Amino acid sequence: MTLSEETRATIERARERYPQPRSAILPALWAAQHEVGLLTPDAMREVATLLNLAPSEVEAVSTFYSMYFQRPHGRHEVVVCVNISCALRGADDIVAHMERSLGCASGETTADGEFTWSSTIECLGACGGAPAMQVDHHFQENLTAKRVDEILERTRGTPGLVSGQ
Amino acid sequence: MAEFRLLTKDIGSPELQTRAGYERAGGYQGLREAFKRFTPEQLVTEVKTSGLRGRGGAGFPTGTKWSFLPKDIFPRYLCCNADESEPGCFKDRYLIDENPHQLIEGVLIASYALQVNVAFIYIRGEYHEQRLLLERCVDEAIQAGYIGKNILGSGFDCDVIIHGGAGAYICGEETALIDSLEGLRGQPRLKPPFPAVKGLYGQPTVVNNVETLCNLPHIVLQGGEWFKSIGTEKSTGTRVFCCSGHINRPGNYEMKLGTPIRELLDEECGGMWKGRSLKAFQPGGGSMQVLLPEHLDLPLDMEAVAQCGSSLGAGAMVFMDESTCLVDYSMRLVDFYEHESCGKCVPCREGTYFESLLMHRLEAGEATPAELATLTDICSNMDGRCFCPLGDTATWFVLSAYRAFHEEFEAHCGAGECPVRARYAEKVA
Numbered sequence: 001m002t003l004s005e006e007t008r009a010t011i012e013r014a015r016e017r018y019p020q021p022r023s024a025i026l027p028a029l030w031a032a033q034h035e036v037g038l039l040t041p042d043a044m045r046e047v048a049t050l051l052n053l054a055p056s057e058v059e060a061v062s063t064f065y066s067m068y069f070q071r072p073h074g075r076h077e078v079v080v081c082v083n084i085s086c087a088l089r090g091a092d093d094i095v096a097h098m099e100r101s102l103g104c105a106s107g108e109t110t111a112d113g114e115f116t117w118s119s120t121i122e123c124l125g126a127c128g129g130a131p132a133m134q135v136d137h138h139f140q141e142n143l144t145a146k147r148v149d150e151i152l153e154r155t156r157g158t159p160g161l162v163s164g165q
Numbered sequence: 166m167a168e169f170r171l172l173t174k175d176i177g178s179p180e181l182q183t184r185a186g187y188e189r190a191g192g193y194q195g196l197r198e199a200f201k202r203f204t205p206e207q208l209v210t211e212v213k214t215s216g217l218r219g220r221g222g223a224g225f226p227t228g229t230k231w232s233f234l235p236k237d238i239f240p241r242y243l244c245c246n247a248d249e250s251e252p253g254c255f256k257d258r259y260l261i262d263e264n265p266h267q268l269i270e271g272v273l274i275a276s277y278a279l280q281v282n283v284a285f286i287y288i289r290g291e292y293h294e295q296r297l298l299l300e301r302c303v304d305e306a307i308q309a310g311y312i313g314k315n316i317l318g319s320g321f322d323c324d325v326i327i328h329g330g331a332g333a334y335i336c337g338e339e340t341a342l343i344d345s346l347e348g349l350r351g352q353p354r355l356k357p358p359f360p361a362v363k364g365l366y367g368q369p370t371v372v373n374n375v376e377t378l379c380n381l382p383h384i385v386l387q388g389g390e391w392f393k394s395i396g397t398e399k400s401t402g403t404r405v406f407c408c409s410g411h412i413n414r415p416g417n418y419e420m421k422l423g424t425p426i427r428e429l430l431d432e433e434c435g436g437m438w439k440g441r442s443l444k445a446f447q448p449g450g451g452s453m454q455v456l457l458p459e460h461l462d463l464p465l466d467m468e469a470v471a472q473c474g475s476s477l478g479a480g481a482m483v484f485m486d487e488s489t490c491l492v493d494y495s496m497r498l499v500d501f502y503e504h505e506s507c508g509k510c511v512p513c514r515e516g517t518y519f520e521s522l523l524m525h526r527l528e529a530g531e532a533t534p535a536e537l538a539t540l541t542d543i544c545s546n547m548d549g550r551c552f553c554p555l556g557d558t559a560t561w562f563v564l565s566a567y568r569a570f571h572e573e574f575e576a577h578c579g580a581g582e583c584p585v586r587a588r589y590a591e592k593v594a
Binding site: 017019020023024025026030060061064065066067082089121123125128129130137 | 497
């Protein structure tokens, strides 16, 4: 089995709490991704079994949402907002700086496996602190090139969100 | 100060993030009073009296929405829409981060009024930490007897489930939210039937925005008539305005409705940055039409802004200074809608694709005048022809900007670069 007892228990608790078990798909996929680091076919099959669904139903849901991924990511995930409010305050410069600092393009993973980063047009909801990004789902606002480097340095080598890594 | 703090009254105190701290600030008194002084029907009437309108964008009267639920069909469900993803909008995150129990109390009051025994807070995936915070607060509320069976001895039962999304703007559309909550791909449903009649699990359902629900404890405690006395006749109460862009003090400011926009910009936002002048602003989030400096004296009032061809929408104000290129700005919004189109209907899926293609060529100075002329054509094949408002609104800003800044759009044709950026670089050099 791919998923730990703890993750399976989390999924079972969600299944019991919702009026209909199918509603637990999203929380179940989050639990699986936070343990495995991505949604493998095996992990999705296990989620399907726990929720009494066909694996194809779970996969169809998982591929609709942009925050679930089907290929491996680095230990830390960095997402830089480039929507209007961030763009007005220099998001493009932050993106260019990320490319230089991490040595890879948006959507890629650094050679040492520490970071997967991407620029996103999905507004992150941090417009008052623009330009902004998220590191492992944590908001970092009022960015400058210097602050970005400090944040990346501080993050490098620390545990990421994924428990199984 | 021009601010009028009702929902954001005690904000800034970390105490509010705990149940005990919230109670010390008067929290959960609204729920106690609701049980003591109102039957569910009376509560619906009180909210109608208050004139409270939805804060998510459409501005529909909340009490009227509630009264659409058919009598005697149970179970019913309440979904709090915390899928905030409108470009420029960050108030719901602020209200959750700063005062999470106020939202939970609002959810419980609405649940009591609607006789709902299971309520959901659908929070966007990016707000992972806010989801964990709300889950902790729900656990605290369960322990204190605010959530569960026979709440505060009232005989009323209610569970509150925090449901995390996973990255999809479309799930802020109420029927897509319901699909997502049912464990499906979050795509909108055909209306009618409206959620009030047939929503979550096929049962009567109300979907309300975070800020809308946060108003309820205050309406219960101080009365619908009192609430109605704040603001204008048709836009009652306050709203939390998310201010961003080229201003000195970006942030959330709670204002009485009816206050002039200029007061918000000058007094709260500290005016435009770097001594520059205002070129344009967007008053209601990424979906709404552009407004110009001449509109600054408009009141923050839904009707007044609508008369000028735009909308207060979700309460996000994005201010642009003279250096801003409206083509670049429009291109980002169009890219956003292209990325977020769920793919269910053709006009939106294909329309946003062609819009985006055109805007990229235009911003790069590569489009011809004939290509630019297709913008109106593409948009008229989308607006009013899409399955849900996402596709319609993907045309609103760009078309309004094209109308207001016609020459700027045309100057991009065949320029080989962005002429606004080039001109501004020259000016500041």
